[in-house]
Amino acid sequence: MSAAKKAAIIGGGVIGGGWAARFMLNGWDVSVFDPDPEASRKIGEVLDNARRALPGLYDRALPPEGSLTFCENMAEAVADADWVQESVPERLDLKHRVHAELTRLAPATAVIGSSTSGFKPSELTQQGARVIVAHPFNPVYLLPLIELVGDADHCALAEPTLHEIGLYPLTVRKEIDAHIADRLLEAVWRECLWLVKDGIATTSEIDEAIRMGFGLRWAQMGIFETYRIAGGEAGMKHFMEQFGPALEWPWTKLMDVPEYTPELVDLIAGQSDAQSGHMSIRELERLRDDNLVGMMRALKKTGSGAGAVITAHEAQLTLPDATDLPVTVHRAIPQSWTDYNGHMNETHYVELGSQATDGFMALIGADAEYIAGGQSYFTTENTVRYLSELHAGDVVRVTTQVLVGEGKKMQLLHRIMRADGTLAATVKSFMLHVDLGARRSSLPAEAVAERLAQYTQAHAGMSAE
Known part of the structure; x- marks a missing residue:
């Protein structure tokens, strides 16, 4: 088995901790350098949230977790690193000092990325540093977008690793202040400040306008596809012809920034405290993560x-x-x-059995292509035995045994086991092969029948308990 890859995280705040969690939970070893004496605690809390949330996105287990090491100096942290991510505060002088050291100390083959949202690559490299912008979004362990900006070869080197750990690299064609996404956010943020300052809406009302309306559309279609639909059957051209003149109307104050007075800060902070001050930051993070997992799993289906x-x-x-x-x-x-009750609901034991049935069907060739061709197996009966509690975060392994596999009939025994080998439940499922066109039982295709027979023979004589 090949050695685990290593990521070095320079700066262990919220963003650095998110990078550490994303790498670790995808099997990478992580070393951290941050002189902050609280870095270990802060990253530990981010990791706790990530361990709770990230596995919930997937219907397969993530690889075994990598190791986490806190280092006393930068040289120790970056030694033998495959990826180096800088997430220090947004001060250009500090970033120049850090990147001069990283360029000197890091392996020549390592990607060196900066989490900066405020500086362009040309600013980071003006003293000779080897670095690209790899700008993430919080929480890094859940949100996939990473904006890559800088040397084309360096960005190309970074892309495979980002895909490997479940991220979505978006290479920015030309460097520009604040890259792409933060420019869009800044435009909305400015307008929001005016709406509060002018007494038109509170922070709570503005958030409701986003999350009850266009925020949901943007999550799955962005803005251009959303407006294409708004154009009806005539599409985007019709939308632009119809609503283009509105661009000249004085709807927004995007080029006019409200003065950041203490009164405005107090007004917004007070409204924000009234809106969500009843929850701690950790509680808000967990609420955010649960909502993101739910929405992204819904998007996964389509x-x-x-x-x-x-x-x-x-x-x-x-x-x-x-x-x-x-x-x-x-x-x-x-x-x-x-x-x-704090444990897995009985419905989901059946769901695990259903997922196991789908997995076994794929093994014998009754996969998505087979079903698209008009044939499948339909479940007629499930029997569940509940033997041990399962809780959120528990990793389970399900094995499948063929009890009956002949003609139109297939009966499977799924054993649901905890990571320590404890049998948590069994699901016994009986199925009939069906012609989807006629909606009647039928014999399976010859190749499927043969593969099923091989498993039936191999499992004959095994205990059915």
């Missing part, structure tokens, strides 16, 4: 937006090697599967 990134990353996550029985599911229990 392959839209961030859902497509998750699906592509999940395809890289391999199932454990089989021993006597094939492993058909290997995943973490998401937060959304637990109930008021």
